[in-house]
Amino acid sequence: MSFERIGSEEIWSGKIATVRVDRVRFEDGEEADREVVAHPGAVGIVAHDGERMYFVRQPREAVGEQSLLELPAGKLEDEEPLETAKRELAEEIGKGAESWQFLTSFWTSPGFADEECHLFLATGLYDHSEDPDENERIEIVTAPLDELDDVIRNCRDSKTLIGLLWFRAFLS
Amino acid sequence: MSFERIGSEEIWSGKIATVRVDRVRFEDGEEADREVVAHPGAVGIVAHDGERMYFVRQPREAVGEQSLLELPAGKLEDEEPLETAKRELAEEIGKGAESWQFLTSFWTSPGFADEECHLFLATGLYDHSEDPDENERIEIVTAPLDELDDVIRNCRDSKTLIGLLWFRAFLS
Numbered sequence: 001m002s003f004e005r006i007g008s009e010e011i012w013s014g015k016i017a018t019v020r021v022d023r024v025r026f027e028d029g030e031e032a033d034r035e036v037v038a039h040p041g042a043v044g045i046v047a048h049d050g051e052r053m054y055f056v057r058q059p060r061e062a063v064g065e066q067s068l069l070e071l072p073a074g075k076l077e078d079e080e081p082l083e084t085a086k087r088e089l090a091e092e093i094g095k096g097a098e099s100w101q102f103l104t105s106f107w108t109s110p111g112f113a114d115e116e117c118h119l120f121l122a123t124g125l126y127d128h129s130e131d132p133d134e135n136e137r138i139e140i141v142t143a144p145l146d147e148l149d150d151v152i153r154n155c156r157d158s159k160t161l162i163g164l165l166w167f168r169a170f171l172s
Numbered sequence: 173m174s175f176e177r178i179g180s181e182e183i184w185s186g187k188i189a190t191v192r193v194d195r196v197r198f199e200d201g202e203e204a205d206r207e208v209v210a211h212p213g214a215v216g217i218v219a220h221d222g223e224r225m226y227f228v229r230q231p232r233e234a235v236g237e238q239s240l241l242e243l244p245a246g247k248l249e250d251e252e253p254l255e256t257a258k259r260e261l262a263e264e265i266g267k268g269a270e271s272w273q274f275l276t277s278f279w280t281s282p283g284f285a286d287e288e289c290h291l292f293l294a295t296g297l298y299d300h301s302e303d304p305d306e307n308e309r310i311e312i313v314t315a316p317l318d319e320l321d322d323v324i325r326n327c328r329d330s331k332t333l334i335g336l337l338w339f340r341a342f343l344s
Contacts, residue, residue: 002238003231012184012191014207016284019184019191024233026309034233035186037209039284059175060282061196061206066174068282075283108281108330110232110240111247112188112211115281117330137198152341158280158289158330165337169324 002027016075017113039115043085044071044159046103046167047095047122052142053151054093054125055160059137069141069151071119071160081105081118089122090130093140098124103166108158119163121171148172174199188247189285211287215257216243216331218275218339219267219294224314225323226265226297227332231309241313241323243291243332253277253290261294262302265312270296275338280330291335293343320344 007023018038025031047054060068074088082100089095103119132138143151148168155161179195190210197203219226232240246260254272261267275291304310315323320340327333 003233005233005236014191016207017191017209019186019189022233026231035188036234037189037285039281042283059198060279061175061177061194062208062284063279063282063286063288064177065279065282068279070282104325104327104333106328106330106333107232107235107237107240109211109285109287110235110237110242110329111214112234113209113281113285114235116235149341153276155276156278157282158278158334161276161278161334162330162337165334165341168341169321169337 006031035112037113037115039075039113041076041081041116041118042073042159043076043081043088043118043120044073044163045085045089045120045122046163047072047089047093047097047125048145049125050123050145052144053148054095055141055143056092057139057141065156067139068157069155069160070157071163073159082120085118085120085122087130090128091132092138094127094129095122095125096128097122098126103163106162117159119159119166121167145172178203207284209285209287211247211285213248213253213288213290214245214331215248215253215260215290215292216245216335217257217261217292217294218335219244219261219265219269219297220317221297222295222317224316225320226267227313227315227323228264229311229313237328239311240329241327241332242329243335245331254292257290257292257294259302262300263304264310266299266301267294267297268300269294270298275335278334289331291331291338293339317344
């Protein structure tokens with residue numbers, strides 16, 4: 001069953017997301033309206049130095065979390081995902097990486113939102129800061145690689161879970 | 173750094189999600205507005221019969237996917253997540269399960285949306301249908317358990333990736 005988008009109307013536009021209603025036509029001729037929360041997309045980075053993994057903790061007001069543990073991450077800003085990843089690693093944890101490896105891409109919630117998230121592995125870390133421009137409430141935390149399973153079991157964030165579980169499955 | 177929500181205003185209300193703007197106050201006294209896409213929450217089910225895993229394929233108009241492979245899943249409707257999971261397994265793939273095990277819960281995109289997703293493992297499957305009430309465009313597909321890694325590497329949906337990677341890490 002295939003479909004095509006035959007119309008689209010923006011209903012609301014905010015700082016991070018916009019809401020639009022798409023008109024779609026299925027190959028059986030049926031037409032329907034679909035509400036879509038549009039988002040520019042994001043990256044997340046599994047970063048380790050061979051002994052420790054690097055994370056950030058920050059308040060996430062949308063979900064009522066006072067201090068949520070997440071991969072270094074950020075929104076795409078008219079650039080390739082790898083460039084976003086390099087910028088965010090420097091801004092959020094003050095590191096560059098000699099080696100970058102693409103892991104996977106996925107839709108965070110494809111039933112109603114078009115956010116796509118791209119994950120990378122960064123190794124060969126070295127000090128390299130860029131000015132954080134968005135959020136001074138970020139705390140950098142590290143965890144030993146041999147505590148990976150504990151971090152996974154306590155993790156509450158989708159991109160962080162996928163990044164760590166992917167690393168555990170195919171790269172550790 | 174802790175915060176509290178001191179106000180909230182609904183800006184838009186749709187069929188799946190609503191958008192509100194929350195006023196938050198941080199413990200240093202700073203106040204800010206935060207846009208939140210509100211969602212009722214969801215469940216996903218890793219279901220297998222010892223030989224094959226069960227999935228659904230459906231068009232996902234929001235992300236332009238003609239036929240996205242996902243775990244059986246659905247939105248919470250004023251019920252406990254396990255009840256949603258049992259209902260969705262019956263509606264989507266026509267199965268009940270003798271054994272249910274909670275896997276984990278996570279935020280799909282905590283930077284801007286409050287959707288929480290709860291994952292379960294269902295085993296001891298038996299035929300048990302309930303009327304699907306929402307989407308007749310769902311196709312049931314199965315994959316052998318020994319092709320788990322191939323399914324994971326081709327997967328594009330967050331809850332499905334987390335469910336399969338969690339199963340691979342801790343239960344297979």
